[in-house]
Amino acid sequence: MDAIQLKDYTIYLGPLQESLPGFLKQLSYSGLFVIADDNTQEHCLPRLEDALGHSNFTLIRIPPGEAHKNLDTCRQIWSGLMDRRAGRGALALNLGGGVIGDMGGFCAATFKRGIRFVQIPTTLLSQVDASIGGKLGIDFLQAKNCIGLFQNPLAVFIDPAFLETLPWRELRSGYAEIVKHSLIADAAQWERLRKLRRPGEEGWEALIAPSLHIKKQIVEADPFEKGQRKALNFGHTVGHAVEGVALETDAPLLHGEAVAIGMACETFLSGRELGLPEKDVEQITRYIIEHYGHHPLDPGDFDAYLRLMGNDKKNEGQQINFSLINPVGQAAVNRHCTPELIIESLEFYNSLS
Amino acid sequence: MDAIQLKDYTIYLGPLQESLPGFLKQLSYSGLFVIADDNTQEHCLPRLEDALGHSNFTLIRIPPGEAHKNLDTCRQIWSGLMDRRAGRGALALNLGGGVIGDMGGFCAATFKRGIRFVQIPTTLLSQVDASIGGKLGIDFLQAKNCIGLFQNPLAVFIDPAFLETLPWRELRSGYAEIVKHSLIADAAQWERLRKLRRPGEEGWEALIAPSLHIKKQIVEADPFEKGQRKALNFGHTVGHAVEGVALETDAPLLHGEAVAIGMACETFLSGRELGLPEKDVEQITRYIIEHYGHHPLDPGDFDAYLRLMGNDKKNEGQQINFSLINPVGQAAVNRHCTPELIIESLEFYNSLS
Numbered sequence: 165m166d167a168i169q170l171k172d173y174t175i176y177l178g179p180l181q182e183s184l185p186g187f188l189k190q191l192s193y194s195g196l197f198v199i200a201d202d203n204t205q206e207h208c209l210p211r212l213e214d215a216l217g218h219s220n221f222t223l224i225r226i227p228p229g230e231a232h233k234n235l236d237t238c239r240q241i242w243s244g245l246m247d248r249r250a251g252r253g254a255l256a257l258n259l260g261g262g263v264i265g266d267m268g269g270f271c272a273a274t275f276k277r278g279i280r281f282v283q284i285p286t287t288l289l290s291q292v293d294a295s296i297g298g299k300l301g302i303d304f305l306q307a308k309n310c311i312g313l314f315q316n317p318l319a320v321f322i323d324p325a326f327l328e329t330l331p332w333r334e335l336r337s338g339y340a341e342i343v344k345h346s347l348i349a350d351a352a353q354w355e356r357l358r359k360l361r362r363p364g365e366e367g368w369e370a371l372i373a374p375s376l377h378i379k380k381q382i383v384e385a386d387p388f389e390k391g392q393r394k395a396l397n398f399g400h401t402v403g404h405a406v407e408g409v410a411l412e413t414d415a416p417l418l419h420g421e422a423v424a425i426g427m428a429c430e431t432f433l434s435g436r437e438l439g440l441p442e443k444d445v446e447q448i449t450r451y452i453i454e455h456y457g458h459h460p461l462d463p464g465d466f467d468a469y470l471r472l473m474g475n476d477k478k479n480e481g482q483q484i485n486f487s488l489i490n491p492v493g494q495a496a497v498n499r500h501c502t503p504e505l506i507i508e509s510l511e512f513y514n515s516l517s
Numbered sequence: 518m519d520a521i522q523l524k525d526y527t528i529y530l531g532p533l534q535e536s537l538p539g540f541l542k543q544l545s546y547s548g549l550f551v552i553a554d555d556n557t558q559e560h561c562l563p564r565l566e567d568a569l570g571h572s573n574f575t576l577i578r579i580p581p582g583e584a585h586k587n588l589d590t591c592r593q594i595w596s597g598l599m600d601r602r603a604g605r606g607a608l609a610l611n612l613g614g615g616v617i618g619d620m621g622g623f624c625a626a627t628f629k630r631g632i633r634f635v636q637i638p639t640t641l642l643s644q645v646d647a648s649i650g651g652k653l654g655i656d657f658l659q660a661k662n663c664i665g666l667f668q669n670p671l672a673v674f675i676d677p678a679f680l681e682t683l684p685w686r687e688l689r690s691g692y693a694e695i696v697k698h699s700l701i702a703d704a705a706q707w708e709r710l711r712k713l714r715r716p717g718e719e720g721w722e723a724l725i726a727p728s729l730h731i732k733k734q735i736v737e738a739d740p741f742e743k744g745q746r747k748a749l750n751f752g753h754t755v756g757h758a759v760e761g762v763a764l765e766t767d768a769p770l771l772h773g774e775a776v777a778i779g780m781a782c783e784t785f786l787s788g789r790e791l792g793l794p795e796k797d798v799e800q801i802t803r804y805i806i807e808h809y810g811h812h813p814l815d816p817g818d819f820d821a822y823l824r825l826m827g828n829d830k831k832n833e834g835q836q837i838n839f840s841l842i843n844p845v846g847q848a849a850v851n852r853h854c855t856p857e858l859i860i861e862s863l864e865f866y867n868s869l870s
Binding site: 235239242243246249273274275276277278299301304305307309310311312313314389474475 | 602629
């Protein structure tokens with residue numbers, strides 16, 4: 165059992181059974197709610213139930229997937245809380261990936277002006293990314309996480325055992341954030357990742373902990389994303405747009421898959437805007453194609469991408485804002501790129517293979 | 518020009534023209550949005566435009582009234598912000614009564630995880646009640662303000678000139694909160710109010726300022742409503758339920774009208790639970806009937822009232838929680854009353870006339 169102490173709360177790393185019961189025991193709450201989707205109900209709830217023992221709880225079940233990370237699903241969650249007359253002393257356990265954590269947290273933080281909640285992330289992505297930062301929210305009109313707020317959970321429980329049931333594609337998606345953390349803040353870690361034969365081969369815990377430490381440092385220095393925290397947005401300006409458009413198709417991309425595409429494009433932009441050396445651009449983009457394959461972007465969607473980037477939260481006014489890197493392991497925030505250069509980066513990605 | 522300094526922000530009391538321009542001048546923002554409804558657009562926006570001078574702004578107009586204080590109207594506001602590509606540096610001015618302030622504030626506080634907002638309350642109710650406390654939110658499934666959060670505005674501008682266009686019924690509604698403030702915290706002020714020939718006759722400013730000072734003291738001692746702040750809920754447990762049911766009828770009650778009924782019922786409960794002397798119970802309830810008339814409650818709605826009270830935010834579990842008074846000018850929070858006694862208080866109200 166490992167624990168990472170943040171300013172306001174603790175992240176417990178290890179078997180749920182060893183950490184959660186003691187944590188709940190020292191709390192007083194008027195009702196216990198578990199928010200899960202169809203998948204986590206099947207694959208993860210049994211393990212949570214083991215840890216909860218004889219505690220009674222109400223399950224609020226929602227449909228799975230990013231496509232349901234919206235106001236309609238919030239209505240379902242709030243209605244579920246209302247139906248059981250949840251009071252302000254209620255406690256919510258969000259059992260699932262980023263969608264459940266972001267949306268369950270948002271619903272908890274706004275129900276009766278805020279009830280307490282605990283995050284139990286069950287995907288690699290949510291374990292390394294959503295565990296720190298207090299970002300809660302839902303999508304709105306194709307814009308990711310457009311409605312939301314900052315609020316830290318009471319605690320986070322990361323149990324790597326949940327990863328065992330995940331398909332490789334999901335793990336690869338989460339791994340993109342691990343790659344990102346190294347590229348923006350830890351060149352030595354990037355060198356280590358580059359040399360792994362197959363990420364996760366020797367257990368994910370060894371990759372999760374260093375990633376959390378990187379994110380903790382960045383977020384605690386800038387909790388409300390006024391400046392340097394935007395470094396975490398590397399790969400996400402293009403990535404969110406690609407993800408948003410793909411969401412409307414028959415072949416939606418997982419978040420990390422879209423971010424991988426975004427990192428390739430923004431590595432190109434880092435070369436053009438910041439002078440990131442050609443060999444790094446090549447090394448990083450090749451690594452991405454090797455691990456994530458190549459998903460050609462339809463030039464007919466380029467306008468839609470630009471529109472979505474224009475609505476990104478990190479922007480001021482009409483400018484499109486990027487967080488870029490140079491050298492590897494160091495980020496520069498608030499870099500503007502022209503629409504023409506952005507389109508060039510998309511064409512650059514398409515030219516890889 | 519008067520100013521009340523709170524911990525996080527200032528309330529400016531006086532003509533908008535004298536305070537707003539200077540305030541905005543020292544701010545930097547990427548876009549200015551005014552959220553108003555059909556009524557405030559007609560009656561209040563011209564005065565705001567005079568104060569804004571040549572500043573450009575985008576108007577987001579929503580339908581008026583408590584019936585629209587819901588998620589659908591939030592969608593309109595968020596869409597309006599999205600359409601104009603509002604960034605995190607945008608500033609929202611909420612021009613209107615409690616609905617606009619609560620909902621516009623909620624939408625601002627959750628748009629892109631929070632943009633700044635300024636409250637310009639235009640009704641007596643919102644001037645004395647919503648100006649302090651940071652409560653933002655919307656109604657959900659008949660439960661008032663069920664979805665929301667605590668967040669203070671950047672500043673509040675109270676211009677009594679806005680009251681000139683208000684119908685007497687609206688003024689009377691706001692006056693209920695002034696009465697409440699005196700009953701829970703200032704017996705001398707209650708004595709003064711009792712002796713007024715007609716409230717507001719000598720200008721509302723003289724009544725607004727003392728009320729704000731009472732509320733400031735209570736809220737700053739307990740910003741997140743963990744304890745004593747619940748005193749402000751006097752009249753509101755029954756009041757919210759009566760308001761919620763009336764909202765669904767052809768004859769909705771204004772908030773303060775419902776609170777007046779609630780205060781009558783809860784004054785009765787104060788007599789029964791806390792021993793508030795009979796002469797005070799009589800004096801207060803007679804005052805309420807004199808000023809607010811008598812609106813018989815349909816016994817067929819009593820069950821619905823109890824259900825709504827059960828969902829009130831101040832409750833824990835199944836208990837229905839009241840803030841009661843004894844003596845006049847002093848409140849006791851977290852008082853539970855049985856459903857039988859609550860029904861008795863509703864029947865007591867019906868017996869008045």
